[in-house]
Amino acid sequence: MRVAFALSLLVALLSGCASHSDKSPDGTWINQAAIDAAGQGGNLRQALLAYGPNLEWNINTKAGQATASNGFELSEGKIASNADGKLRVDFYGNASDELTIKGDELVQRASDTGPEQHFRSPKEAPPAGAQPGTSFERALYTAYLGGKWTIVNGEGQGSAVEFLPDGSVSGLPGNDRYALCLAGDCAAMSGEYDSMWLEKNERGNPWIFVRNGKQLELFQAVNNAQATEMPDLRPGEQRWVLEKN
Incomplete structure (x- = not known):
């Protein structure tokens, strides 16, 4: 009986290992660690920088293509090799990344340009x-701003506000769309401050925000740069304070 049990256990372990190694890398993979860190309700950019730079991978082994998104730019690469459960993706300019499936994760090996990163399949x-990067963005928006909010100070005080994962917002006076700044030019312009874009009928402006747990403060963005310089956005007058229900 002991021998039979040992053999059955060995078979189960071997089959489990085989199933992991045979898992296809194809599809979309998002940086869940960055999303979880942002979901704690602190500084958004710090959370993304701590677990970035890549936020999403999209892999198509049949076409021999893979793309990586950092929330601003999309890097398109060619799958140069796919053996022993490892993918090598080559990008223009001699840059490359090595990806490996480990259990339920896609692991990007550490390199001269970045640390080891872990990605998971999105829940939805x-x-x-949808454009590449959409899955990460929608999951981040849900984790960071999802749920019901109430305006406790500012225009519309007492009203309920809801930020939806598709980038629409309801209940915030004068606005029907929003977009969080994840990286790139908008991040360079706001420096150490988090920023978002708010608009209505496709016309809007950048805003500085501060998230502290269940409280969200929104400030008008003041440009301290000269007309010939890149904008240097800093918080101006506080416009709204929201609290999560």
């Missing part, structure tokens, strides 16, 4: 025709 599939 992206909408048909």
